Amino acid sequence: MSAALVTAEAAKDRLHAGEEIAFLDIREAAAFGEGHPLFAIPCPFSRLELSAVALVPRADCPLLLIGGGDGIALKAARRLGACGYTDVSVIEGGLPAWEAAGHGVFAGVNVPSKTLGELLEHEHHPTMIDAATLESWRREGRAHAFFDARPPAEYGKMRISGARCVPNGELAHRLDAAVPDEATPIVITCAGRTRGIVGALTLRAIGTRNPVYALENGTQGWALAGMPLDRGATAEPMPALDPAQAQVSRARAASLIATSKLSSISPPEAEEMLADAGRTTFLFDLRSDSERAARPVPGAVPALAGQLIQATDQYVGVRHARLILMDDTGLRAALAGLFLRALGFEVHVLALDDAPETDGPLVPASPLRPPVLPRAITPGAGWSLAQKGVPVLDLRPSTEWETGRLDGARWALRGDLPGILPPATRRAILLGDATAVAAACCELHAAGIAADWLPADLDACAQAGWPVDRVKRRMSREDARDRVWFVHDRHDGNAEASRQYLAWEMNLINQLDQAERASFGQVPIGAAP
Structure with missing residues (x-):
């Protein structure tokens, strides 16, 4: 299959036409982190085929590739054609041509999700608490509940001592078990800004009566204020719900779905959507590991609700794709749906508790043919x-x-x-x-x-x-092209890198052009109580 060459101008128009398109950046992670188009999905040539199949499961979904202008994108197009993709285009001249056409280039990773977080902060103004104030609360013994919104692996790398790991989505779902007193202030942190902002707003979205704060600039803000970080912590098990608390989660989900006009579907309806050959449809399972084991849905992609919001481009490679968000009570799915809808996706909530006697939807096998692995040797x-x-x-x-x-x-x-x-x-x-x-x-x-x-x-x-x-050896930036070097050491004591990162994050919305800004929708969240 030969790929069509398109100009940067034509590619830009296609991205904002409102149709499904997979915009894949096939450069390696270091180059991607230094600068890429806003909606480009990282799919490096070194991991191309199996990554593409996961990110773009429909064979005839239009693929648009961008490279470095060195010819690798054309080779990538041929390799993807061999997998079974039938509609592949390449931006002629790659990123240099994109920049020459005057189109924006964004550093960092997970940029659409982080940009949405900044837009939400400007629109909804979640209450912030700075590091010094939180530390004074701790010294004074002032009652508060302190949660880290990141997954356990990130939490283990570094955390603020005393923060409990309950990722976004899970905290809202488990709120009555985690914070039984409605008068207790809740503080949410992450490594920077986005997940703290989103975490505070998810609690506002379900009508939480507790005072809710996002820790300003997260663990980086804490370190910049001269406070220590704890490393190597192990996350405790998440709070378990009793039957009454699970029913509260269901009631909150029903209310949120109704007031936010989210689509709620049954397993048979989900299966019909998954079988629709004309749309790219993903099924995400937002339940915990133990919940999935108790009622498995083969073929569903496991994800934490907060991470699906935070790093959407690591899960979904198709703009305007259809996302079925599944959990038990529907609350984690509904909350994720609020934010993912604002990123331009069509979202549907599937609450398995609403159909307790029905199997989960059947995920059809992919028609794509990734390369066959060679024989394994001992x-x-x-x-x-x-x-x-x-x-x-x-x-x-x-x-x-x-x-x-x-x-x-x-x-x-x-x-x-x-x-x-x-x-x-x-x-x-x-x-x-x-x-x-x-x-x-x-x-x-x-x-x-x-x-x-x-x-x-x-x-x-x-x-x-x-x-x-076993001798530790350092690779140079020029050699280690597989990792993002953009302010990479901000969590390792480099205060200047942290300041650069936070300034970059807060400036994202100022980089948007008119079409890019219009690509982000609203998240209907009421005022703080």
Whole structure:
């Protein structure tokens, strides 16, 4: 399949036409983080096919690719055509042409979601509390409930001591169990701004009577105020609901759906939508791990409601796609739907408690054909081949390579292949996850090079006799193209990076052009009580 070339001007028009389109930026993460179009979805060439299938599950959805103007986007288009995509276009000249046409470029990641957060702050003015005031509350022993809106993995990296990990959506759903006294002030923090703002507004949206505050600038604001962060904490289990509290969640969901005019559907209606070949439809399961295990819905994509709002471009690659948001009582789904609708998606709420005797909707199999993974080999077999001179390519994230690596292995990205291999190479061993390995195999097979997949970790390789270098090594920005370097050390004590990041976040709405601003809808949330 040959891709159509389109100008930056034509591409910009297509993005704002209101139709489904997947705008994929195939550059690596470092380049994406330094600057990309507002609605571009990160889908790096090094992880292209399996990432695209997850982000764009419909074969005939229009795909629009942007690269660096170096020809990689055209190669990506051919690879996606081989997967079964039938409508692929490439912006001629890539990002340089986009900039030359006068179109905006945004640094950072998750930019649409963060921009929505800033718009909401300007529109709804959630009550903020600064670090100094919160610290004085703590010193004085003033009663308050303090929650961290991020997922457990982020919470474990750094937190403010005393904050309990209850991510956005979950706090609203579990509010009566988490904060039984309606007079207790609630403070919500995140790492920066967006999730604190969204968390405070979700509680306002359900009519919470407690005073609710977002910690101004989150953990970064706390650190900038000279207060310490706690690292390595383990999140406690989330508050469990008794039957009466679960019924309160259902009642709040029903009220929110009615007042916000959200669509509520049944499992059969959801299944009909999923079977509609003319629309791209995603089914997200917003329940906890234990809730999903108790009533599984195969094929649904698990996600925390707050993260789906915060990092939508990591889950959905299609503008104006249809999203079915599923949970038990409907509240987590309805709250996520409020914000995702404002991002331009068609949203529907599916509350499984409304159909207790019905199975969840059936998710049809994808017609797309991602690359087939090569055969997996054991660490012992890999070490034997390596001793015979078969080159080993390390496709793991560069952050993992820095902490340890197999003796003789060479770190690589797909775009480096096959050029970094000796000319006579006919076989290679690939260390990495399925997404990176499947992508790299396409380039090796095209060059007539067979590949073996080593899915084991370094410890297993060491047990098989493979020498492992555990000396920590730092990769340069030029080499570690797979990670976002944009103010990357803001959580590691770099105060200037934190200030730059927060200024960037607050300035996002000032970068919007008229069409971009019109792409964001309203979130109907009443005034604070």
